[in-house]
Amino acid sequence: MRFCITDDDSAIRSTLSQLIEDEDLGEVVEEVVDGSFLDASTLNLKQIDILFIDLLMPGRDGIETIRHLKDSFKGKMIMISQVESKELIGEAYSLGIEYYITKPINRIEILTVIRKVIERISLEKSIDDIKTSLNSLATAHHAPPSSQPITKQAHLYDVGKFLLAELGIVGENGAKDLLDILQFLYTYDQRESVEKHFPSLKTIFVNVAEKKLGAHASSIEINRETKACEQRIRRAVTHSLNHFASIGLTDFSNPKFENYASKFFDFTAVRKKMKELQGDSKILPIRINTKKFIQIFFLEAKRLLSQEKSWY
Numbered sequence: 001m002r003f004c005i006t007d008d009d010s011a012i013r014s015t016l017s018q019l020i021e022d023e024d025l026g027e028v029v030e031e032v033v034d035g036s037f038l039d040a041s042t043l044n045l046k047q048i049d050i051l052f053i054d055l056l057m058p059g060r061d062g063i064e065t066i067r068h069l070k071d072s073f074k075g076k077m078i079m080i081s082q083v084e085s086k087e088l089i090g091e092a093y094s095l096g097i098e099y100y101i102t103k104p105i106n107r108i109e110i111l112t113v114i115r116k117v118i119e120r121i122s123l124e125k126s127i128d129d130i131k132t133s134l135n136s137l138a139t140a141h142h143a144p145p146s147s148q149p150i151t152k153q154a155h156l157y158d159v160g161k162f163l164l165a166e167l168g169i170v171g172e173n174g175a176k177d178l179l180d181i182l183q184f185l186y187t188y189d190q191r192e193s194v195e196k197h198f199p200s201l202k203t204i205f206v207n208v209a210e211k212k213l214g215a216h217a218s219s220i221e222i223n224r225e226t227k228a229c230e231q232r233i234r235r236a237v238t239h240s241l242n243h244f245a246s247i248g249l250t251d252f253s254n255p256k257f258e259n260y261a262s263k264f265f266d267f268t269a270v271r272k273k274m275k276e277l278q279g280d281s282k283i284l285p286i287r288i289n290t291k292k293f294i295q296i297f298f299l300e301a302k303r304l305l306s307q308e309k310s311w312y
Contacts, residue, residue, distance in 0.1 A: 001026030001118055002047050006065070007054040007080065008033050015105055016052055025114055026050075034058060035065030040072035048075045050117055055081030055088065063088065066095045076117050080105070090250035120165050127162040127304075156186055159301045166260060167297075168243030174236030177229050178297060180208045185298045194298060201291050205229050237293045241265055241286075245273035264296050265289070 003026055005013045017028045029046050032038060036059040043051065051073070055062040062079055069077070079092050082103040089100050098120065099113045160182040164170040169178075184207050185194055209225035210217065217225075244261040247254050248270065261270050265288070272286045 001049045003028045003050050004030045004048045005052045006032040008057050019110055035060035038065055040069045044074050051075055051077045053079055055079055055083050070096045094251035116171055123162050123165045126158045156301055156305055159304045163301055167240045169236045169240050172236040172239055174232035177232050182298060182301055198295055234290055237288055237290055241273050245270055245277055248274050264293050
């Protein structure tokens with residue numbers, strides 16, 4: 001990865017550079033003291049993957065700089081600041097930053113954020129490669145039919161990882177379980193269309209647990225893992241709801257919010273969560289439809305995979 005660090009504090013620039021170098025996360029290509037020195041075309045020319053940018057700078061501040069860059073810069077932006085204003089943080093997210101980190105810098109937090117952004121970049125590259133591959137398959141009329149299921153199943157897994165990133169849960173404990181569920185539903189769909197008969201949650205969780213533990217696992221072990229899997233999934237789904245509620249509070253017209261929130265969740269649940277995040281203590285417990293989330297997760301992955309061609 002190629003980094004650019006923008007901060008008027010030389011100590012911050014030095015700390016970030018040292019962390020990136022020590023952990024072998026990439027190369028710091030450029031250090032800048034003010035947002036007024038940043039230009040999207042120059043950053044793209046230097047192939048900057050990740051831009052660190054301070055909020056408060058003497059010339060052009062971070063918010064204004066992001067607004068200047070967001071339409072043309074191809075990389076990802078991480079904001080760092082000692083300011084903890086919810087309004088400014090919300091505005092920064094609405095303009096397209098990946099993360100907002102408050103000073104003083106915490107080593108573990110910085111490294112975790114960088115790795116998550118690197119993973120996001122890799123996932124987006126993966127989905128672009130998948131789309132290119134699928135377009136090629138669509139025009140290859142002579143492709144052997146027997147090779148398609150293997151190709152599709154492998155691509156389905158990558159599409160699933162992309163969706164997890166879009167849903168804000170790629171780093172959650174339940175992410176691996178959701179990918180395993182995706183593979184199970186793919187196989188199930190070959191025998192009996194999930195659109196006509198979707199399996200029960202118990203069936204899904206038990207099958208995922210059995211696959212994970214292997215044929216020699218006892219019924220007690222399978223039962224324990226089934227419950228653990230269900231808990232991990234529910235926590236991941238709850239985290240995704242929080243993710244979209246936060247986006248909706250800062251920018252109701254955000255494309256991701258419009259595209260995913262109402263697909264994966266009942267909109268009443270999203271609205272309740274938004275009110276809860278605003279501090280409304282009168283909100284009743286929010287019911288999350290886990291089955292709907294899993295069903296849409298599979299159907300959305302299937303739709304992305306098909307790319308205007310029916311492969312199923």
